[in-house]
Amino acid sequence: MAFVMAGGEGSRLRPLTADRCKPAVPFGSRYRIVDFVLTNLVNSDIRSIYLLVQYKPQSLIEHIRKAWTVSTLFSEQFVTVVPPQMTSERALFGGTSDAVYQSLNLMDMHRPDLVAVFGADHIYRMDVQQMVRFHRENDADISVAALPVPLEQASNFGIIETDTSGRITGFQEKPEQARPMPNDPQRAYASMGNYLFNADVLRATLENAHKDGATDFGHHVLPRLSQSHQVFAYDFATNEVPDTKPYEEKGYWRDVGTLDTYFEAHRDMLGLEPRFDLFNPQWPIFSSYYQGPTSWVTSGELDNVLLGAANIIRNAKIRNSILRREVMVEPGAQIEDCVIMDYVRIGRGAKLRHVIVDRHNVIPAGAEIGFDLARDREKYHVTEGGLVIVPLGDVRYYSREERRIGAGYSD
Numbered sequence: 001m002a003f004v005m006a007g008g009e010g011s012r013l014r015p016l017t018a019d020r021c022k023p024a025v026p027f028g029s030r031y032r033i034v035d036f037v038l039t040n041l042v043n044s045d046i047r048s049i050y051l052l053v054q055y056k057p058q059s060l061i062e063h064i065r066k067a068w069t070v071s072t073l074f075s076e077q078f079v080t081v082v083p084p085q086m087t088s089e090r091a092l093f094g095g096t097s098d099a100v101y102q103s104l105n106l107m108d109m110h111r112p113d114l115v116a117v118f119g120a121d122h123i124y125r126m127d128v129q130q131m132v133r134f135h136r137e138n139d140a141d142i143s144v145a146a147l148p149v150p151l152e153q154a155s156n157f158g159i160i161e162t163d164t165s166g167r168i169t170g171f172q173e174k175p176e177q178a179r180p181m182p183n184d185p186q187r188a189y190a191s192m193g194n195y196l197f198n199a200d201v202l203r204a205t206l207e208n209a210h211k212d213g214a215t216d217f218g219h220h221v222l223p224r225l226s227q228s229h230q231v232f233a234y235d236f237a238t239n240e241v242p243d244t245k246p247y248e249e250k251g252y253w254r255d256v257g258t259l260d261t262y263f264e265a266h267r268d269m270l271g272l273e274p275r276f277d278l279f280n281p282q283w284p285i286f287s288s289y290y291q292g293p294t295s296w297v298t299s300g301e302l303d304n305v306l307l308g309a310a311n312i313i314r315n316a317k318i319r320n321s322i323l324r325r326e327v328m329v330e331p332g333a334q335i336e337d338c339v340i341m342d343y344v345r346i347g348r349g350a351k352l353r354h355v356i357v358d359r360h361n362v363i364p365a366g367a368e369i370g371f372d373l374a375r376d377r378e379k380y381h382v383t384e385g386g387l388v389i390v391p392l393g394d395v396r397y398y399s400r401e402e403r404r405i406g407a408g409y410s411d
């Protein structure tokens, strides 16, 4: 069974996380960030999944209901959202290990020998059974999935030191000065925030942690465990997902922690030979079952564009961009290097460059966004990298009827 920790606030993704938690943030042409970890678990035959939520969970709950409701025929196959149980005297989850502590009773029903405790914030493919095999072969108590990261980014991660057998001898959460890997002075070995625990070790560890007031895996639990238990680093670079293309980045994994890295990860899906190719029938990425029609392009120029469903594009120019579903682009609009989320209408002649438009927005005719950042800053959020974010709009601005009327193609 698995606990997926999906309560993250994702404060550096604001305003995309102003109304939803990070795992619920839309990603790519039809996914939410959480779909990647859930897909990895389900494709790896780990299908009893509890999703632990905390910060602004409603959008995530709706998504799980629509996308991850599994047939009642298979009672051991489920994705269930678990709110804080308030079994401890703390009102809500204090941190990641406290979140799992509060749900330990769920293990009693399943009696697993091994429990996956995974984060929900990352874009990647992973065959978790290969990590399970590694864990068993090493007779580990705990395994931590790990990969090298550039030294200058190491302060964002839990940094691992191992001996030659892969056993973790030191763990420091987000150190200011991380030690590089012994054979690579430019990189440090980072935890991916995905753990396998022997069930009895997980229970005893979290009960002890709770007594001591420890609430977080990275800050409190793992540094101690690496001194007292057999904790192994599972090298993610060895993980093989079937049908990965030769042009894809080997071991692709992104912590889409900031708006700029989130946007970069979208670029990784574009092009003829994308770094991360979403088309892999051997490892389908699951998301909501949307029953609308396919997209409709009346005319215009499209170059390197990923289109979700039910978009209507009328005589517009779109380059290097991703449009999710039910987007309407009116004549004369120009869109370059953008992510346009669901239920957005781009008015006549509007020009957008290097912009993320969150759901339910109407961009007025003739608007220009992404060309004069000083002016954009007055209305929108602009990142250090010059990316403009148009925050979540109001669903009432743009009703279903209006969308249909706007679809008339007389012009």
Ligand SMILES: Nc1ncnc2c1ncn2[C@@H]1O[C@H](COP(=O)(O)OP(=O)(O)O[C@H]2O[C@H](CO)[C@@H](O)[C@H](O)[C@H]2O)[C@@H](O)[C@H]1O
Binding pocket: 004, 005, 006, 007, 008, 009, 022, 023, 052, 053, 054, 093, 094, 095, 096, 099, 118, 119, 120, 121, 156, 157, 158, 159, 173, 190, 191, 192, 193, 217, 218, 219, 255
């Ligand atoms: N109270 C709560 N209840 C439920 N879920 C919660 C939660 N608080 C956070 N989460 C979720 O837990 C996961 C870990 O999030 P954190 O913010 O605790 O750690 P961070 O991602 O910074 O580092 C972690 O992940 C990086 C890899 O990105 C590792 O290097 C590092 O050691 C590790 O601590 C995320 O999926 C998040 O959504």
